[in-house]
Amino acid sequence: MKITRITATPIRVPRTQQFTSSLGRSLESENAVVEIDTDEGITGLGEVCSIWDRKGRGQAEDINDLLAQTLLGQDPFRIADIHAVMDGLLHRSYPAKAGIDMALYDIVGKTLNTPIYNLLGGLVRDRVLLSHSLSMGEPAQVAEMAASLVAQGYKTVKAKIGQDQKADLATVQAIRNKVGPDVTLRLDANMGWANAKEAVRNIKALEPFDIELVEQPLHSSDLVGLHHVRDHVDTPIMADESVWTPADAMACIRAEAVDVFNVYVAEAGGIYPASQIFAIAEAARLPCIIGSMPELGIGTAAQAHLAFAMRNLGYASDVNGFIYHADDIIHETFQIDDGYLAPPPGPGLGVSLNRDKLEQYRF
Numbered sequence: 001m002k003i004t005r006i007t008a009t010p011i012r013v014p015r016t017q018q019f020t021s022s023l024g025r026s027l028e029s030e031n032a033v034v035e036i037d038t039d040e041g042i043t044g045l046g047e048v049c050s051i052w053d054r055k056g057r058g059q060a061e062d063i064n065d066l067l068a069q070t071l072l073g074q075d076p077f078r079i080a081d082i083h084a085v086m087d088g089l090l091h092r093s094y095p096a097k098a099g100i101d102m103a104l105y106d107i108v109g110k111t112l113n114t115p116i117y118n119l120l121g122g123l124v125r126d127r128v129l130l131s132h133s134l135s136m137g138e139p140a141q142v143a144e145m146a147a148s149l150v151a152q153g154y155k156t157v158k159a160k161i162g163q164d165q166k167a168d169l170a171t172v173q174a175i176r177n178k179v180g181p182d183v184t185l186r187l188d189a190n191m192g193w194a195n196a197k198e199a200v201r202n203i204k205a206l207e208p209f210d211i212e213l214v215e216q217p218l219h220s221s222d223l224v225g226l227h228h229v230r231d232h233v234d235t236p237i238m239a240d241e242s243v244w245t246p247a248d249a250m251a252c253i254r255a256e257a258v259d260v261f262n263v264y265v266a267e268a269g270g271i272y273p274a275s276q277i278f279a280i281a282e283a284a285r286l287p288c289i290i291g292s293m294p295e296l297g298i299g300t301a302a303q304a305h306l307a308f309a310m311r312n313l314g315y316a317s318d319v320n321g322f323i324y325h326a327d328d329i330i331h332e333t334f335q336i337d338d339g340y341l342a343p344p345p346g347p348g349l350g351v352s353l354n355r356d357k358l359e360q361y362r363f
């Protein structure tokens with residue numbers, strides 16, 4: 001089998017509501033849809049997802065102007081080899097590489113008539129526990145949102161903190177009072193704190209509210225600082241911005257920086273390198289979760305296949321980015337019951353492109 005055509009189409013899809021974190025405000029997602037055609041009539045789908053610059057349009061240029069020409073004629077089953085080619089051509093641009101990677105797995109799964117999770121070791125669970133993030137806002141408002149998510153079946157909610165310690169305390173207290181003791185509450189500082197001592201002081205003040213874990217308290221590059229924080233608080237510390245790639249995972253492990261990895265298909269460069277991060281973490285006896293950019297339906301399907309096949313998925317995951325959007329570009333809907341995601345059907349990713357929606361949201 002040979003690749004005959006690769007295209008990436010940038011899209012903008014509105015969010016259901018404005019989302020605010022330490023990183024800023026978002027009203028829409030700028031992603032891109034990747035399509036890879038083959039000489040045997042099978043087309044693979046992928047999605048470029050990034051909240052970081054460059055977003056959908058810039059990453060789509062990397063695909064259309066650079067990767068597409070080089071990968072024409074390649075065998076789409078040679079996923080590891082194609083990653084080596086992409087890494088040689090293009091520094092970083094992980095979301096673009098991830099878009100290609102998803103489409104390759106989609107082609108292989110469709111050709112073999114099997115879901116992608118069967119290419120990753122097979123199912124290790126029947127359902128995946130989901131988490132839902134809460135935008136920064138007025139404490140009472142955030143608590144209300146948390147309560148409505150719990151009413152929908154969510155058992156884990158994630159509050160965005162890291163800008164103002166007084167506001168963070170008020171928000172966390174309001175959420176805990178509103179949802180009661182049985183709901184799992186995790187916190188994401190998105191690198192918001194200046195140094196390790198500030199982070200330790202803030203986390204200790206928040207610990208009485210029963211915090212599951214604190215995500216990325218310090219800058220992504222501050223592994224020494226993260227190690228200090230991990231050593232000086234009881235709450236597990238999770239790396240997000242510090243662990244994009246398998247090499248980042250090794251650096252975090254060598255520095256004994258964190259207790260948990262938040263793994264992104266988009267930031268790792270695809271399902272293949274994301275599964276390598278899971279393997280490295282498993283060897284270091286660390287659990288991982290899967291994080292969201294947030295993806296639309298194609299990217300969510302890629303996350304889902306990974307989530308169902310990785311043994312050390314240790315906590316609730318964000319395999320539900322489509323929920324943050326007002327619309328989607330696939331025909332299918334994912335099955336979520338009582339806060340759990342059901343396995344995606346396959347073959348391949350198990351989703352199909354809605355071309356009317358692609359036209360509506362392309363730019």
Ligand code: MG
Binds near residue numbers: 190216262
């Ligand atoms: Mg995060």
